Amino acid sequence: MGLSYLFFPGCSYETAAGYRESTESVCRAVEVELNEIPGWNCCGASAVFSLDRTQGAWLVARVGALAKGEGSLEIVSGCNGCISAMKKGKKLLQKDQELLERVNQRLKEENLGLDLEDLNKLKVRHLLEIFVQDIPGQSWKKGSSEKKFKVAPYYGCLFSRPDLDLDDTEHPTLLDNFIRLLGVDLVEHSLGTACCGASHSLPHKAAARILVERIIRGMQVKNADLAATICPLCQFNLDSLQSGLDLPSMPILYFTQVAGLAMGLPVSSLGLDKLLTPYKDK
Amino acid sequence: MRVDDHKPRVGVYICHCGQNIASKVDVHDVVEFAANLEHVELATENKFMCSDPGQESIQHDIVQGKINRVVVASCSPRMHEQTFRDACDKAGLNPYFFQMANIREGSSWVTEDSVQATAKARELVAAAVARVAWHKPLTSRRIGVKKSILIIGAGIAGIQAALTASQAGFKVYLVEREPSIGGHMAKFDKTFPTLDCAACIMTPKMAAVGKDAGITLFTLSTVESIKGFVGNFNVRVRQNPRYVDQEKCTGCGLCAQKCPSRKIPSGFEEGLGNRSAIYSPFPQAVPNTPVIDAEHCRYIQGKSKVAVCQKLCPKGAVDFTQEARFVDLEIGAIVLATGFESFDPTPLGQYGYGRFPEVYTSLQFERLNNATGPTSGNILTRDGRVPERVAIIHCVGSRDKKHKAYCSRVCCMYSMKFAHLVREKTGAQVFEYYIDIRSPGKNYEEFYNRVQEEGVHFIRGRVAEITDIPDDPKDQGRLTVIAENSLNRQVLRTPVDMVILSTGLIPADGAQQLSRMVGVSTDKDGWFNERHAKLAPVSSASSGIFMAGCCQGPKDIPDTVAQASAAAGEAMALLSKGWVSTLAETSRVDPDLCSGCRLCVQVCPYSAIEFDEEKRVARVNDAICQGCGSCSAACPSGAARVEHFLGQQIFSEIRALLSG
Numbered sequence: 015m016g017l018s019y020l021f022f023p024g025c026s027y028e029t030a031a032g033y034r035e036s037t038e039s040v041c042r043a044v045e046v047e048l049n050e051i052p053g054w055n056c057c058g059a060s061a062v063f064s065l066d067r068t069q070g071a072w073l074v075a076r077v078g079a080l081a082k083g084e085g086s087l088e089i090v091s092g093c094n095g096c097i098s099a100m101k102k103g104k105k106l107l108q109k110d111q112e113l114l115e116r117v118n119q120r121l122k123e124e125n126l127g128l129d130l131e132d133l134n135k136l137k138v139r140h141l142l143e144i145f146v147q148d149i150p151g152q153s154w155k156k157g158s159s160e161k162k163f164k165v166a167p168y169y170g171c172l173f174s175r176p177d178l179d180l181d182d183t184e185h186p187t188l189l190d191n192f193i194r195l196l197g198v199d200l201v202e203h204s205l206g207t208a209c210c211g212a213s214h215s216l217p218h219k220a221a222a223r224i225l226v227e228r229i230i231r232g233m234q235v236k237n238a239d240l241a242a243t244i245c246p247l248c249q250f251n252l253d254s255l256q257s258g259l260d261l262p263s264m265p266i267l268y269f270t271q272v273a274g275l276a277m278g279l280p281v282s283s284l285g286l287d288k289l290l291t292p293y294k295d296k
Numbered sequence: 297m298r299v300d301d302h303k304p305r306v307g308v309y310i311c312h313c314g315q316n317i318a319s320k321v322d323v324h325d326v327v328e329f330a331a332n333l334e335h336v337e338l339a340t341e342n343k344f345m346c347s348d349p350g351q352e353s354i355q356h357d358i359v360q361g362k363i364n365r366v367v368v369a370s371c372s373p374r375m376h377e378q379t380f381r382d383a384c385d386k387a388g389l390n391p392y393f394f395q396m397a398n399i400r401e402g403s404s405w406v407t408e409d410s411v412q413a414t415a416k417a418r419e420l421v422a423a424a425v426a427r428v429a430w431h432k433p434l435t436s437r438r439i440g441v442k443k444s445i446l447i448i449g450a451g452i453a454g455i456q457a458a459l460t461a462s463q464a465g466f467k468v469y470l471v472e473r474e475p476s477i478g479g480h481m482a483k484f485d486k487t488f489p490t491l492d493c494a495a496c497i498m499t500p501k502m503a504a505v506g507k508d509a510g511i512t513l514f515t516l517s518t519v520e521s522i523k524g525f526v527g528n529f530n531v532r533v534r535q536n537p538r539y540v541d542q543e544k545c546t547g548c549g550l551c552a553q554k555c556p557s558r559k560i561p562s563g564f565e566e567g568l569g570n571r572s573a574i575y576s577p578f579p580q581a582v583p584n585t586p587v588i589d590a591e592h593c594r595y596i597q598g599k600s601k602v603a604v605c606q607k608l609c610p611k612g613a614v615d616f617t618q619e620a621r622f623v624d625l626e627i628g629a630i631v632l633a634t635g636f637e638s639f640d641p642t643p644l645g646q647y648g649y650g651r652f653p654e655v656y657t658s659l660q661f662e663r664l665n666n667a668t669g670p671t672s673g674n675i676l677t678r679d680g681r682v683p684e685r686v687a688i689i690h691c692v693g694s695r696d697k698k699h700k701a702y703c704s705r706v707c708c709m710y711s712m713k714f715a716h717l718v719r720e721k722t723g724a725q726v727f728e729y730y731i732d733i734r735s736p737g738k739n740y741e742e743f744y745n746r747v748q749e750e751g752v753h754f755i756r757g758r759v760a761e762i763t764d765i766p767d768d769p770k771d772q773g774r775l776t777v778i779a780e781n782s783l784n785r786q787v788l789r790t791p792v793d794m795v796i797l798s799t800g801l802i803p804a805d806g807a808q809q810l811s812r813m814v815g816v817s818t819d820k821d822g823w824f825n826e827r828h829a830k831l832a833p834v835s836s837a838s839s840g841i842f843m844a845g846c847c848q849g850p851k852d853i854p855d856t857v858a859q860a861s862a863a864a865g866e867a868m869a870l871l872s873k874g875w876v877s878t879l880a881e882t883s884r885v886d887p888d889l890c891s892g893c894r895l896c897v898q899v900c901p902y903s904a905i906e907f908d909e910e911k912r913v914a915r916v917n918d919a920i921c922q923g924c925g926s927c928s929a930a931c932p933s934g935a936a937r938v939e940h941f942l943g944q945q946i947f948s949e950i951r952a953l954l955s956g
Contacts, residue, residue, distance in 0.1 A: 183645065185651075231769075
């Protein structure tokens with residue numbers, strides 16, 4: 015019997031370059047069931063919290079309340095931004111009784127509710143955590159492929175920060191461990207948590223491109239063939255801002271796509287054709 | 297002449313303490329108040345009760361037979377309780393017929409309002425009077441002492457204490473867990489601020505320890521157990537086998553040259569060099585007898601049928617039959633000198649220690665710079681290049697609330713020593729990243745000035761990150777140090793060839809265990825607590841146990857040596873007169889009430905309570921008991937009671953306080 019989780023897709027999951035396709039393929043292969051939370055809403059991202067605390071907290075509380083209605087307070091997501099926003103909202107609500115009451119008044123309009131006890135139990139986990147911590151290691155060895163490639167892990171800034179509860183803040187290792195589990199070559203490098211430019215990639219493309227160049231160059235110096243990412247914004251920035259750099263191109267995959275390739279799943283099921291910097295079988 | 301002490305007649309003496317008390321407390325009012333309390337025979341005041349005239353006034357009233365109980369209302373008992381007890385004793389009154397009321401720290405210094413301060417002083421005096429009425433005469437006994445001193449740890453602190461005590465004619469037992477004495481100082485090449493050679497000043501002392509007939513040295517040894525009490529400790533030392541006979545070995549070194557098991561990272565070289573399984577940690581080791589590391593010896597591990605060293609040794613000194621042995625010692629006083637170890641910078645992931653080969657700890661750099669070290673004192677990168685740019689990062693692990701909040705005191709100075717040595721030996725550019733420069737020692741600030749004049753770059757800022765990703769591709773292979781210069785608010789990204797982390801000091805591994813064994817408390821960071829920060833800096837709260845050097849807190853070599861001499865001096869002062877008096881305020885277990893549950897035996901932090909198997913009751917050894925009261929609090933049947941803290945005494949005191 016496989017494992018089953020409540021899933022929070024977030025705004026980018028559907029449109030990101032093959033994230034949904036590869037997640038579905040890999041989850042099927044390792045017998046993990048992801049059940050989308052019905053009626054989910056935006057996590058608030060970074061924008062809402064900086065404009066309106068109550069609104070941000072409400073968005074998070076609503077997702078929590080919906081999850082509670084589905085019978086679990088453990089939520090899985092594949093986006094660093096969503097996870098960070100939800101952890102932030104949870105913390106705000108835990109510390110502020112009055113805010114929690116206000117948010118609950120609004121939730122009541124939809125016959126929803128989330129009390130402090132629920133909040134304390136609310137747990138938001140990255141899909142990567144599920145893969146490494148919950149799924150037996152041998153599941154990843156199933157249909158191992160002949161493909162040889164060297165993968166540089168890339169965590170982005172929000173995976174291990176600002177919350178210090180998950181992994182080493184400066185040098186997280188969970189994705190490194192996952193790549194090792196997959197049996198492909200791991201490229202150790204120092205840029206796993208370096209800034210990808212985040213939302214500056216649209217209004218300040220030139221500034222973001224400097225950061226992306228640093229990351230790509232650093233991975234290439236260590237002879238990486240491709241990068242594995244765990245966050246849609248990171249993936250988009252590293253992928254899209256490569257054009258115009260004076261560097262060899264570097265495919266930026268989702269960790270789920272890397273897993274699919276390593277496990278020998280049909281390439282067509284991994285959404286690799288959606289990448290801007292194309293991945294080609296060697 | 298003893299006065300009749302059946303009916304309490306209390307003399308109350310209120311002290312002005314100059315203006316310390318009198319400026320807040322209305323002393324006349326308190327005197328009048330006290331005079332009307334039950335049991336009080338007379339009440340008076342004095343500008344300084346602790347002065348000779350003050351003490352004499354008490355003694356006069358005792359000798360005249362006016363009073364048989366004394367209350368002095370003045371400062372903290374930690375300050376002058378002993379003074380007034382002695383005064384009573386000299387006048388023929390049992391010193392325990394005295395009680396102190398602390399109206400300075402307890403009232404005048406901490407109360408803004410004069411009326412309230414006076415009211416509180418009255419209550420404190422009333423409580424002391426009510427208590428002293430129930431006091432009992434107590435006496436202490438004299439016990440002979442052993443004139444021998446155990447010193448645990450043979451770094452520079454232990455060595456200095458051992459030589460001092462031995463010179464004065466005391467028998468010294470020096471216990472060191474490593475194969476050689478010398479500690480951390482033996483790893484250094486130069487010492488600040490004079491830059492004299494550590495070996496030159498250290499090895500004569502080490503050799504002197506080896507030759508001194510008054511010092512019995514136990515290397516590869518640990519203290520297994522300590523029993524007994526001040527002046528009469530029974531200590532068991534475990535000596536691990538060296539597998540080389542010290543009497544036969546000439547220290548020729550042939551065994552280490554021929555040992556087939558060679559590539560073992562050397563602890564003495566901080567992992568920068570290798571050693572063989574039979575080895576002498578460094579050329580000047582004392583004793584200069586090699587030791588066999590059983591874990592890596594191919595013969596002991598059964599991987600080889602022949603022991604090459606044994607076969608080749610011209611003196612037949614290699615002896616695999618040696619086993620751990622235990623030695624029992626009778627000891628008068630103990631000096632703890634267990635030193636420190638270096639903070640492991642691995643948790644500071646942003647500095648890349650362990651990931652980047654060119655990031656070194658300060659102790660590694662000491663070896664890199666040492667003439668007997670892995671590079672013969674040439675400062676080289678791991679691939680053998682002379683560095684052109686070197687960064688030194690201060691306060692790694694220290695002054696950092698995420699790790700150790702305290703300042704490790706020595707890092708600024710040794711960092712500047714490193715800077716000087718790098719400049720002198722390589723001409724490299726040196727960048728010192730500091731928070732504040734702390735150079736409060738004789739000629740230390742001058743050294744700071746000198747290093748600045750030598751062209752070292754001082755950057756005031758905590759380093760955010762060290763990365764192997766260069767900003768400029770031509771710096772590929774170098775490390776980039778990223779920090780904000782907080783003096784000009786500029787972010788600096790400095791490419792360098794080598795980084796030295798000035799790691800802080802933490803207590804030596806095992807210090808916590810030892811602290812429990814000897815009954816010495818530690819602070820929140822694990823350093824041994826001295827009895828008084830200012831007035832008893834080398835004593836512990838356990839009598840007969842002293843401390844020296846870094847086990848009490850980070851300090852440099854001059855301070856360590858001064859403290860070691862002081863600790864030896866205190867130990868000798870204790871033992872010189874040949875006897876110690878026992879504490880009078882000790883615990884007693886009433887055998888008629890004791891149920892034999894042994895809770896008290898478990899909670900006693902001094903191991904002062906034994907269980908009498910025959911009578912099935914607990915019994916307190918009053919020579920060891922420190923009167924802490926743990927047993928009394930734990931005893932379910934009220935059998936364990938601490939003299940001078942009896943129920944009637946305490947409850948009378950509380951009742952008087954509350955009725956004020």
